[in-house]
Amino acid sequence: MNRNKKNGIIGIIITIIILIILVACTNSNVNQLSFIENIFNVFVMPVQNGFTYLKNKISGNDTFFADMDTLKEENAQLKQINSELEQSLRELEVIKAENETLKENLNLKQKYSDYETVPADVINRDISNYSSTIVINVGTDDNVQEGMTVIADSGLVGHIISVTSDTAKVQTLVDTASAVTSTISTTEDTIVVQGTLDDKTSLKATFIPTDAVVLQGDSVETSGIGGIYPKGIHIGTIREVINTSNITDRYALVDTAVDFTKLNTVLVITNSETKK
Amino acid sequence: MKKVIAVLLLILSFFIIYFLQSNFFTWFTIARVQPNLFVIFILLIGLFAGKKVGLVLGIIFGFYLDIVIGRRIGVSGIMLGIIGLAGEYLDKNFSKESRITIILMIICSTIIFEVGTYIFSLITLPVTVEILGFLKILFIETLYNVIITIIIYPIIQKLGHILEETFKTRNILTRYF
Numbered sequence: 266m267n268r269n270k271k272n273g274i275i276g277i278i279i280t281i282i283i284l285i286i287l288v289a290c291t292n293s294n295v296n297q298l299s300f301i302e303n304i305f306n307v308f309v310m311p312v313q314n315g316f317t318y319l320k321n322k323i324s325g326n327d328t329f330f331a332d333m334d335t336l337k338e339e340n341a342q343l344k345q346i347n348s349e350l351e352q353s354l355r356e357l358e359v360i361k362a363e364n365e366t367l368k369e370n371l372n373l374k375q376k377y378s379d380y381e382t383v384p385a386d387v388i389n390r391d392i393s394n395y396s397s398t399i400v401i402n403v404g405t406d407d408n409v410q411e412g413m414t415v416i417a418d419s420g421l422v423g424h425i426i427s428v429t430s431d432t433a434k435v436q437t438l439v440d441t442a443s444a445v446t447s448t449i450s451t452t453e454d455t456i457v458v459q460g461t462l463d464d465k466t467s468l469k470a471t472f473i474p475t476d477a478v479v480l481q482g483d484s485v486e487t488s489g490i491g492g493i494y495p496k497g498i499h500i501g502t503i504r505e506v507i508n509t510s511n512i513t514d515r516y517a518l519v520d521t522a523v524d525f526t527k528l529n530t531v532l533v534i535t536n537s538e539t540k541k
Numbered sequence: 542m543k544k545v546i547a548v549l550l551l552i553l554s555f556f557i558i559y560f561l562q563s564n565f566f567t568w569f570t571i572a573r574v575q576p577n578l579f580v581i582f583i584l585l586i587g588l589f590a591g592k593k594v595g596l597v598l599g600i601i602f603g604f605y606l607d608i609v610i611g612r613r614i615g616v617s618g619i620m621l622g623i624i625g626l627a628g629e630y631l632d633k634n635f636s637k638e639s640r641i642t643i644i645l646m647i648i649c650s651t652i653i654f655e656v657g658t659y660i661f662s663l664i665t666l667p668v669t670v671e672i673l674g675f676l677k678i679l680f681i682e683t684l685y686n687v688i689i690t691i692i693i694y695p696i697i698q699k700l701g702h703i704l705e706e707t708f709k710t711r712n713i714l715t716r717y718f
Contacts, residue, residue: 273695280691284571287688291572391610392562394574394678395659398610426612434610442612442666462674465573 380495382416382532383407388432397440397465399423401531404431412493414534420499420522421445421487422531433533438500439465439525446491447500450484452477458485458500458519465525467504470517479506485519495534547707548594551586555602558582563610574678576685577651579606583621584650587628588637589701590708595625616661620654627653637701640694647690651683 385407389400403409405428415422415435423437436443439460447458447470454477458468473479483503489496501521508515558578566575579602587595603618611617627650635642659675662668690697 277692277695280688284688284692287571288569292570389610390563390567392559392567392575392606393610393658394577394682395655395662395675396612398612400610436612440612441668441671442662444667459669461669462671462678 380534381536382534383409385409385415385433385531385533387529387531395441395462397437397460397525398426399435399437399528401433401435401533402431403533404429404433406430407533408535409433409533414494414498415531416498416534417523417528417531419524420501421494422523422525422528424493425533435531437525438468438521438523445494445500446488447485448488449477449479449503450486451480452483454479455488455490456485456517464518466521468501468519468521470503470519473515473517475512479503479517481505543707547590547704548598551590551594551598555579555582555598559606571681571685574681574685576689577654577682578689579603579617579621580624580650580654581647581686581690583625584628584631584646585697585701586704587625588632588646589628589704592626592629594708595628596622597625599623599625613662613665616658616665620657620661623657624650624654638698640691643694643697644687644690647686648683651686652679655679655682 383403385401385403387399388402391398399422401415409425409428411425411428413425415424421438423435423440423443425433426436427434437460438445438458441460441462444457444459446455448455454474455472456470456474456477457472458470461467461469470479470485481503485500485503487494487496487498487500499522501519504518504520506515506517562575562578566578583595583599583602586598599621600618603616603621604614606617606621607614631637631646635646637643637646656679663670
């Protein structure tokens with residue numbers, strides 16, 4: 266009996282450890298696991314080197330050792346050049362990011378200056394894996410009504426689906442029931458972006474016109490068609506265009522401008538009627 | 542009196558679980574999929590406290606969830622009610638003293654709850670059918686529920702028996718004597 270109890274506790278501890286490892290592994294970047302790769306390399310590389318040496322020997326590659334010194338020297342030079350290039354690339358990326366933020370801020374100020382907005386905090390998030398709604402702390406007392414558009418500083422969040430006196434439920438863009446008619450800002454082509462079950466950070470853009478040229482990095486904005494969202498609110502950027510055998514079925518994946526996992530404050534547009 | 546206190550404690554437990562689900566488990570996920578603690582909770586109520594308590598609390602808690610965060614009122618209420626009701630029938634046919642049967646019950650309940658909810662949302666909302674995405678999430682969610690059940694199994698047994706003594710004393714007597 267005592268032994269069974271002991272075994273049970275050990276089983277539970279092992280399950281907890283497995284759970285923590287699962288959570289950590291599935292939520293971390295592959296890049297962060299490079300130390301595991303290093304550990305594997307320590308064991309695998311000597312064997313692999315041995316095999317390479319044998320293979321070269323068999324195929325009569327005698328220049329293997331002769332070229333070794335030259336290759337080492339060349340490798341060191343290339344490494345240095347590479348690190349210099351990486352350094353300048355990092356600097357450029359910082360400047361680029363800064364530039365983008367400044368541009369975004371300038372655009373936002375011009376774009377949303379005509380709207381009357383009510384600031385709100387996110388007080389509750391969806392507990393289901395299959396939908397994505399949030400609850401904010403403003404309601405009819407703050408002149409917030411059903412159907413109003415909700416935005417964050419980086420772009421569109423969604424629209425209000427129900428409202429009480431001091432709270433409102435918002436259906437976000439990434440919800441599977443959400444479909445927004447939008448335009449690609451560079452070509453002005455109309456597409457429909459929908460939430461998917463697979464990924465809560467991106468949207469699926471469908472109904473892409475057959476003659477439309479859709480490029481990675483193109484910005485997507487609301488089109489104003491449909492009556493819910495006002496025109497010109499930033500939704501996100503196109504990450505990837507998936508071509509299918511039938512061009513009418515092709516679709517694109519759009520990265521949302523708003524990070525819904527870290528969304529804490531939003532703005533509710535209360536006078537969007539004037540902009541339609 | 543004992544029953545009233547037990548129900549109040551169950552309501553308190555629901556709010557603790559709700560807090561865990563909407564805070565802790567929103568980031569402690571397996572591949573961004575959360576477990577569904579409510580299914581585990583209601584099934585265990587049905588198993589140990591009987592179908593009446595399971596059904597009523599399932600419906601009340603489900604409706605609360607629908608009102609607070611759901612997109613359509615009623616679906617969670619109905620599905621959790623069914624899970625609570627099923628608890629007693631499962632208890633009559635299977636032994637809840639075994640870890641494996643409890644785990645199998647949790648797997649079935651999670652699948653029934655999520656498939657039911659998904660079908661309901663497909664009918665009532667403009668949702669596109671994504672079978673593969675749905676199955677992927679369902680698999681991870683069920684696995685997560687199983688892991689949690691294994692971890693909390695000793696607590697389930699202890700609290701379950703207390704609950705059973707409170708709600709089912711008469712039943713046990715008639716069944717065994």
